[in-house]
Amino acid sequence: MAREMKAAGRPRDPKTAENIKSTTLRLMREQGYAAVSIASIISESGVAKQTIYNRWKTKADLVLDAIFEETERYASAPDHDFNKSCREQLYQFLIEVFEHLERDSRIICALIASAQEDKLFQKSFRERFVNPREKIVEDILRRAHSLGQISTERDIPTLVAFIHGAFWYPLLNGIQPDRKLAQNIVAEIFRH
Amino acid sequence: MAREMKAAGRPRDPKTAENIKSTTLRLMREQGYAAVSIASIISESGVAKQTIYNRWKTKADLVLDAIFEETERYASAPDHDFNKSCREQLYQFLIEVFEHLERDSRIICALIASAQEDKLFQKSFRERFVNPREKIVEDILRRAHSLGQISTERDIPTLVAFIHGAFWYPLLNGIQPDRKLAQNIVAEIFRH
DNA sequence: TTAATTAGTAGACTATAGTCTATTATATTA
DNA sequence: TAATATAATAGACTATAGTCTACTAATTAA
Incomplete structure (x- = not known):
């Protein structure tokens, strides 16, 4: 009912x-x-x-909720503009994520930190923040697969981990991802 | 004097x-x-x-010091065994790192978390933990470059970020890196 | 031997996340 | 209107990282 x-x-x-x-x-x-x-x-x-x-259960829980409305906008799937190659779509996605991070990276890193000592919060952060972004990249790569823009031999979950890891890693080491990194990532993913 | x-x-x-x-x-x-x-x-x-x-300045500082003697052993450069390909050397390095993480991943993740709210500690963690591991991977890839085992067109810093990010990312999301991940990483890095 | 200096002990104190309890305010249902 | 249930307030309380101060112990230099 x-x-x-x-x-x-x-x-x-x-x-x-x-x-x-x-x-x-x-x-x-x-x-x-x-x-x-x-x-x-x-x-x-x-x-x-x-x-x-x-x-809210904790400070981290409140903060995640406070930035969620904003951050989820940046995790919206890009238009399936068929004039754009998958490579361009991935580049565009990364640029948007990096621009967003330029404003809120301190907060995001603090949330990732909080997730390390609170498994319940880690799950919540994963579901609301990490998974949606993983899915966007995964979708782009699957389309690239089916359109023949990347070799079908390549393992998509590994590439997804590469892409996200490639900016999480500098981020958590205090380095802001920039345009150059986005270019290097797509160049490596889409190289012939 | x-x-x-x-x-x-x-x-x-x-x-x-x-x-x-x-x-x-x-x-x-x-x-x-x-x-x-x-x-x-x-x-x-x-x-x-x-x-x-x-x-020690903080709890994190003490803990980093406490595990440093042990962890640095796992960041020692692999033997330059010329019977082994660079691909095998990278695989071996990843397996060793993952085995170490199996024991201390909770502590390492907590240290990464602490580094997010203490820039001084972040620097210290970077110098003692992150940089040595980056250098090992970088050396393997440079040797692979010069031995023609990977294309000279590929950007080594990007590959280094890919490799480290590819296990930091799951690690910080609560997923233990395993043998399969190590295989996927080397397959992607050394694919023709 | 004495002064200066640093190591280590003991414990009060501060700041902050989070819990608990008592009280008041505002709604639904009988 | 009365009973009940939940929201919100107020403030005491707990746990823990880190600071500060006073004291004692072990060393060097004069």
């Missing part, structure tokens, strides 16, 4: 979550993940601590 | 640092990075808190 059951009890004020998330995102971008305390989010947004912990 | 100047003041007891490091490594392997508190290291090793913070 898809009844619209209205839960008993006081309903959540939708403005409360919006307030907390936007305050969090703003503070994070101004000061970075570690520098922003839950206490400062509380005092800036004017809510009680328990209101935050009623909705 | 390379005078053997003996510093004034009470000399450090070399047993103290050894005690702290071995206790730390043992506890870390038993319980993992997050589960081991500085307090537990103190009570197990019997030293004072300040004794630890006199020598």
